[in-house]
Each structure stands twice: as C-alpha cells, then as structure tokens.
Amino acid sequence: MKNIAFIFGTVLITLGMISSNVTFGADVKLDSEVVAVVNGEEISRDTLANVLININGAEGLERIIRRTLVKQEAKKRNLTISEEEIAERVALHINVQIQSQMKKGGLKDEQDLKRELEKAGMTMEQYRTNIGKMFKLTDGQIEAELLAEKIIRETVNITNEELHEAFEEQLGEKILARQIVFRTIRDAENTLERLKSGANFESLAKKESIDRNSASRGGRMRPFGPEGVMGKAVANLKNGELSDIVKTDSGYHIIKLEKRIPRSTKKFSEVKEDLEKFITVQKVQNRLNPWLLNLAESADITRNLPE
Numbered sequence: 001m002k003n004i005a006f007i008f009g010t011v012l013i014t015l016g017m018i019s020s021n022v023t024f025g026a027d028v029k030l031d032s033e034v035v036a037v038v039n040g041e042e043i044s045r046d047t048l049a050n051v052l053i054n055i056n057g058a059e060g061l062e063r064i065i066r067r068t069l070v071k072q073e074a075k076k077r078n079l080t081i082s083e084e085e086i087a088e089r090v091a092l093h094i095n096v097q098i099q100s101q102m103k104k105g106g107l108k109d110e111q112d113l114k115r116e117l118e119k120a121g122m123t124m125e126q127y128r129t130n131i132g133k134m135f136k137l138t139d140g141q142i143e144a145e146l147l148a149e150k151i152i153r154e155t156v157n158i159t160n161e162e163l164h165e166a167f168e169e170q171l172g173e174k175i176l177a178r179q180i181v182f183r184t185i186r187d188a189e190n191t192l193e194r195l196k197s198g199a200n201f202e203s204l205a206k207k208e209s210i211d212r213n214s215a216s217r218g219g220r221m222r223p224f225g226p227e228g229v230m231g232k233a234v235a236n237l238k239n240g241e242l243s244d245i246v247k248t249d250s251g252y253h254i255i256k257l258e259k260r261i262p263r264s265t266k267k268f269s270e271v272k273e274d275l276e277k278f279i280t281v282q283k284v285q286n287r288l289n290p291w292l293l294n295l296a297e298s299a300d301i302t303r304n305l306p307e
C-alpha cells in the first residue's frame with residue numbers, strides 16, 4: 001500500500017503523454033484554430049483558452065507578468081542565461097521531483113523506483129523525460145528563475161564575519177539534546193523531580209512542553225553550538241544527564257543531553273569557497289520574493305483579464 005502514492009504520481013505523469021500519442025485519422029485535416037475534433041465536432045483554440053483562463057487564468061497571468069518583468073530587468077542589465085544553465089536547472093528540478101515521489105511512495109532507493117516503474121510499464125529514462133516535459137511546458141519559467149537569481153546575486157555582499165559564523169554553524173561542535181519547556185518555574189520544578197525519579201523524558205515532552213515543535217519530536221531540539229544559553233547550560237553534562245532549569249524568553253527549560261558531535265577537522269581556508277556559495281544561495285532566496293514584489297509595484301501594469 002505504501003507505493004500507491006508513487007504509482008498515482010506516475011500515472012499522472014503518464015497521462016501527460018497521452019495527448020502526444022493520440023493521432024487523428026489520415027483524412028482529418030486541422031487548421032491552426034482547431035485544437036481537437038471529437039466525433040466530427042471541432043474544439044477551437046478560443047474554447048480551450050477560455051476554459052484554461054476560467055480555471056487558472058489569474059494565477060497564470062501573474063506568473064507571466066512576473067516572468068516578463070524579470071526578463072525586462074535582465075535586458076536592462078545585459079544579463080543572459082545559456083542553454084546549458086537551463087538544462088542544469090531542469091535536471092535539478094527533475095531529481096527533486098523524483099526524490100519527492102520516492103519519499104511519498106516509501107521507496108528506499110533507485111532500484112525500488114525502477115521496479116515500480118516497470119509495473120507501470122515505464123523505464124527510468126522515460127520517467128525522467130516525462131518530468132522534464134512538465135518543466136519545458138512552463139515556457140520560459142526556468143529562464144526567468146535563473147535570471148532573477150543572477151540579478152539578485154549581483155547585490156550580494158558577504159562579510160568575513162558571516163563566513164566564520166557559517167563555518168561554526170556548519171562545521172563547529174554540535175550538541176544534540178532534548179528539552180521540555182514550561183510557562184512557570186513551579187511546573188518545571190515539579191517535572192524535574194519526576195524525571196529524576198525515572199519518568200520518561202520523551203513522553204513528558206510530548207505531553208507537557210509548550211514548545212510544540214520540539215514536543216512533537218519527543219523534545220528533540222535542533223543541533224546547537226556550545227556558545228549561547230543552551231550550550232552553557234549543558235557544558236558540564238555527560239550523555240543522558242539533565243540540566244538545571246534554564247530560563248529564557250520562551251519559558252523554563254529542562255534539557256537532556258544526548259551527545260556531542262566534535263567540530264570538523266577541516267580548516268576554514270579549505271571550505272571558504274563552499275561557504276560563500278552557501279551564504280549566497282541563502283541570501284538570494286531570502287531576497288527573491290521581496291525583490292519581485294518591489295519590481296511589480298514599481299512597474300506600469302494594466303490587467304485586462306475577463307472576470
């Protein structure tokens with residue numbers, strides 16, 4: 001049953017192939033304004049356009065407007081995108097889509113994927129090609145995406161401080177721990193006594209922690225460094241030990257240390273270039289939507305889509 005989602009996704013992609021495989025009889029001749037003939041009845045291009053506009057016209061129009069604005073801005077800056085760059089980004093999107101389908105279908109690896117595709121009568125190459133067709137149908141969306149990123153990238157400046165912060169974040173010592181967060185110190189004190197008496201930390205975290213994000217994971221926190229309030233609170237703990245009650249703006253925390261991950265042996269100079277790329281991607285993504293909104297607000301746009 002796990003693979004139903006994957007098979008369904010495969011079927012949807014397969015359905016996209018059907019239109020290109022259907023042929024008319026040799027005696028049927030269509031002009032450019034007729035998109036199909038059903039039992040002798042013609043379906044015009046205008047009919048198709050009206051249906052598509054009614055279904056998704058407003059959203060589609062906004063996409064085209066944004067795409068046009070980006071290309072206009074790129075032209076002002078004499079920026080272009082090569083076919084190789086487009087092909088590389090399409091390949092990236094294809095891989096992301098495949099990984100998503102594999103995750104939905106509960107598939108462990110590409111061998112599982114190939115077996116499921118065989119059941120659907122499809123090869124891996126056909127599957128990748130079909131997904132690629134989906135992105136090609138966006139008619140310039142990939143090019144606009146890359147142009148927007150290139151424009152914003154020109155405005156990105158990275159300081160040495162940011163690089164060192166990223167180095168510590170990516171390769172510095174990491175602490176893995178769980179927490180339970182309370183609104184009052186009395187609740188924290190009562191629970192700390194229960195934990196010291198043998199109560200299960202994960203169960204209490206799920207039931208009592210006011211930090212619902214970590215509570216849903218049995219109190220598991222995101223990895224953090226030895227600096228800062230949390231790092232100092234567990235500085236002298238061994239694996240499995242509990243901290244004293246830690247007060248922050250979020251409440252009163254009890255932390256259970258799970259393990260420490262030592263810092264990487266790599267030197268800053270060895271990874272500086274990769275860190276610059278990492279920070280650049282982050283900054284571009286953070287600035288993309290605000291930049292697009294500002295571009296649209298400063299443009300002269302007249303919309304004439306029928307309601």
